[in-house]
Amino acid sequence: MLNRKLLEVLGRLGPAEKKQLRLFLVSPYFNRASNAEDIVRLYDLIVKYDANEEHPALSKKAVFVLFFPERQFKEKEKGPLDSLTSEIFRLIRRFLGQIELEKENLEINDYLALSRFYRKFGFEERFEQTMSVLRRIQQNTPLRDSKYFFDQFKIEEEESAFRSLNNSFVDDINLLAAHKNLDLFYSIQKMDLTCLLNFKKRLLQLVIIRLLHCLTVFCL
Secondary structure, rough: OOOHHHHHHHHOOOOHHOOOOOOHHHHOOOOOOOHHHHHHHHHHHHHOOOOOOOOOOHHHHHHHHHHOOOOOOOOOOOOHHHHHHHHHHHHHHHHHHHHHHHHHOOHHHHHEEEEEEEHHHHOOHHHHHHHHHHHHHHOOOOOOOOHHHHHHHHHHHHHHHHHHHHHOOOOOOOHHHHHHHHHHHHHHHHHHHHHHHHHHHHHHHHHHHHHHHHHHHHOO
16 A cells, blocks of 8 residues: 555645645645655545545555556565655655644744844844844733743843854853743743643542442442
């Protein structure tokens, strides 16, 4: 059969995600492979048959003959179709990673990327303006959760990197602020995990008590 991992993932994407993925695959920015058109063709074929590994049209031989009619199909040997499906799966991993990235605070990430650009090329005034925007965004953030403090850590870390370029070692180049926000992020994460662990333990205890009660009633 075709790459099972590929069919498993595509079979579980919703209609909207499939449309997004196709746009991703036809983009030359992401899909720069020499066989980019074949990648899109194969994707369309798989989606047409709902990534059903039992469908005859998606058997490895049928797909091989369709895409490589001039070559002989050999069931137990790796061939160009395996390379094609592996490349699609690599692009799908990239697509899923992109979706996760877009769930983050894109505004923060965009401005951080811009600040790194200004720092790299020595645009001091532009860098300071961008950092002011970042701090204003953070100041207007209502929820001060672990994500907030991790974003703040990245901002302070970027400030430290900038100060280190022209620093006479008369101050801490903002390292204490970066360290403080990293500690706050870690502490909140640690508390969340600790609370979850305690909840699981208490739930297990309640289950055991319930089972013992049921056994007692049954024995009586």
